[in-house]
Amino acid sequence: MITANFPNPIGEEHWGIWIALYFFLAGTTGGAYLLSVLFYPENQKLIRRSALWAFLGVVVGSALLVLDLGQPLRFLNLFLGGFYPASVMWLGSWFLLLSGAGLLWVYAQPTSRKAQGIVAVLVALVVGYTAVLLMQTAKPFWNASPLLPWLFLASAATAGGALLQLWQHHEKLSRLVVASALVEGVVLFLHLVWTYPVAAGAVLALLAGPLAWAFWGFVVVGWGLPLFLERQNVTLAALLTLVGAFLLRYFVVMAGQV
Amino acid sequence: MPNPKDFAILFDASRCIGCKACQVACKQWNDLEAENTKNRGSYANPPRLTSHTWISMRYYEGLKPDGDPYFDFIRGSCMHCTHAPCVTACPTGAMAHREGGVVTVDEKTCIGCRSCVQACPYGAVHFDEARGVVQKCTMCYDRISHGDQPACVKACPTDALTFGTYQEIRAMAEERVRVLKERGHTRANIYGLRELGGTHVLYVLTEHPSQYDLPKAVREAEKRAATGWLSAGIAAAALGAGLKFIVERREALKGGNQ
Numbered sequence: 001m002i003t004a005n006f007p008n009p010i011g012e013e014h015w016g017i018w019i020a021l022y023f024f025l026a027g028t029t030g031g032a033y034l035l036s037v038l039f040y041p042e043n044q045k046l047i048r049r050s051a052l053w054a055f056l057g058v059v060v061g062s063a064l065l066v067l068d069l070g071q072p073l074r075f076l077n078l079f080l081g082g083f084y085p086a087s088v089m090w091l092g093s094w095f096l097l098l099s100g101a102g103l104l105w106v107y108a109q110p111t112s113r114k115a116q117g118i119v120a121v122l123v124a125l126v127v128g129y130t131a132v133l134l135m136q137t138a139k140p141f142w143n144a145s146p147l148l149p150w151l152f153l154a155s156a157a158t159a160g161g162a163l164l165q166l167w168q169h170h171e172k173l174s175r176l177v178v179a180s181a182l183v184e185g186v187v188l189f190l191h192l193v194w195t196y197p198v199a200a201g202a203v204l205a206l207l208a209g210p211l212a213w214a215f216w217g218f219v220v221v222g223w224g225l226p227l228f229l230e231r232q233n234v235t236l237a238a239l240l241t242l243v244g245a246f247l248l249r250y251f252v253v254m255a256g257q258v
Numbered sequence: 259m260p261n262p263k264d265f266a267i268l269f270d271a272s273r274c275i276g277c278k279a280c281q282v283a284c285k286q287w288n289d290l291e292a293e294n295t296k297n298r299g300s301y302a303n304p305p306r307l308t309s310h311t312w313i314s315m316r317y318y319e320g321l322k323p324d325g326d327p328y329f330d331f332i333r334g335s336c337m338h339c340t341h342a343p344c345v346t347a348c349p350t351g352a353m354a355h356r357e358g359g360v361v362t363v364d365e366k367t368c369i370g371c372r373s374c375v376q377a378c379p380y381g382a383v384h385f386d387e388a389r390g391v392v393q394k395c396t397m398c399y400d401r402i403s404h405g406d407q408p409a410c411v412k413a414c415p416t417d418a419l420t421f422g423t424y425q426e427i428r429a430m431a432e433e434r435v436r437v438l439k440e441r442g443h444t445r446a447n448i449y450g451l452r453e454l455g456g457t458h459v460l461y462v463l464t465e466h467p468s469q470y471d472l473p474k475a476v477r478e479a480e481k482r483a484a485t486g487w488l489s490a491g492i493a494a495a496a497l498g499a500g501l502k503f504i505v506e507r508r509e510a511l512k513g514g515n516q
């Protein structure tokens with residue numbers, strides 16, 4: 001157990017920008033890996049490249065998580081502290097560690113389809129646990145509807161697809177991105193309607209309050225515009241989708257705490 | 259259900275005069291700094307709990323439907339839950355039950371991840387920026403483990419606060435509700451018997467808990483996470499299969515003219 005005392009000089013109570021950025025990085029790069037395993041099994045080059053990106057996403061994301069702790073030097077307590085499977089934070093730490101190792105392995109050498117599938121399950125757990133982490137809290141905007149995992153997974157598919165589109169334009173990818181973006185939009189709408197009765201403050205902050213810039217920025221620039229541009233300029237659409245994916249994580253994280 | 263021999267506190271709202279002696283005693287015994295606050299038009303001050311305000315009285319005033327005025331006070335502090343969401347959410351075991359059912363944080367192990375802050379339905383844990391760890395009411399564990407009463411209980415001038423074993427406290431609460439009902443407080447009730455496996459701080463109330471902004475039907479963190487995992491599992495399966503179906507069926511249909 002690490003007990004060294006080194007308070008984080010930028011520590012604050014809110015889960016803020018670092019958490020949102022981590023959700024974005026892990027979700028996007030993890031989504032890209034999942035899509036390439038699921039839809040391009042024959043394209044080993046793509047799978048290994050997206051494994052590298054997802055590995056970097058997991059490593060940089062984990063670094064942001066450590067940076068966000070009140071006692072960064074004690075982060076090892078997550079692994080040394082004991083067995084706490086009921087804590088989503090504890091489970092997530094292990095998912096990150098295991099998926100990081102798995103992704104590095106997939107990148108480093110040719111692996112069997114089965115091995116890539118197992119790593120994909122770990123990556124899916126990383127992408128999915130972030131939503132469960134929020135659902136375990138007492139904040140109604142996060143836990144009143146069961147849709148947060150749907151939102152994060154759909155967004156991971158959209159953003160992951162957009163990331164792949166930056167390397168290769170492919171009809172199939174376009175269809176994937178459009179389909180998952182549509183799911184994402186519907187889920188987000190349902191989530192807002194569902195949580196409104198108990199989390200009106202959060203929903204209003206998104207629609208017309210201090211978080212409106214992020215919310216409408218997502219809807220217009222990060223979601224609507226790319227759908228529109230998908231046929232004209234794929235690269236621009238993909239870049240905007242990535243911006244949107246970040247805005248989405250950001251406003252979800254912030255709205256839970258208004 | 260707490261162990262009958264556990265430590266427990268009774269707060270009797272029908273005896274409380276809202277004098278804040280408990281608040282002051284808590285600050286003094288636990289050496290907590292004063293807060294810089296503004297007049298917000300309420301007696302409640304500080305308006306919410308922080309890392310150096312572990313107990314704060316809340317005030318509710320207005321007119322009843324029949325025109326009678328009411329002025330009610332409620333203790334805002336940690337409830338020392340039996341199935342405590344803060345303990346469940348903690349990934350390091352720093353937040354844990356001590357002997358006697360009291361929930362405290364081990365400052366030397368805490369990594370400052372704030373999972374507990376997000377998980378507590380009573381807003382009773384807070385992040386201390388200077389120390390990089392979280393802080394909360396300890397039920398004066400340093401006093402009670404030596405046979406003394408918590409500082410707040412000791413300071414209460416009207417016997418609105420009582421300290422004892424869970425068994426005694428619960429019997430007192432039941433007796434008090436019986437007396438209050440006899441005197442015409444038909445809605446008198448005990449808060450904390452069913453919430454989160456039974457809390458070690460029980461409230462005797464003269465009105466419905468919602469009148470004091472107390473959450474009813476609080477869900478345990480294990481259940482919130484279970485809903486999340488279930489939903490995430492369904493979402494992953496449905497999105498994976500759904501996208502695959504959409505994309506590959508289209509592919510198959512177009513296969514002929516490629």
Ligand code: SF4
Nearest residue numbers: 336337339342344378
């Ligand atoms: S009231 Fe909050 S801080 Fe206290 S034991 Fe329950 S969950 Fe933990």
Ligand code: SF4
Nearest residue numbers: 348368369371372374
């Ligand atoms: S902030 Fe500390 S006590 Fe709270 S959940 Fe994290 S490690 Fe546990």
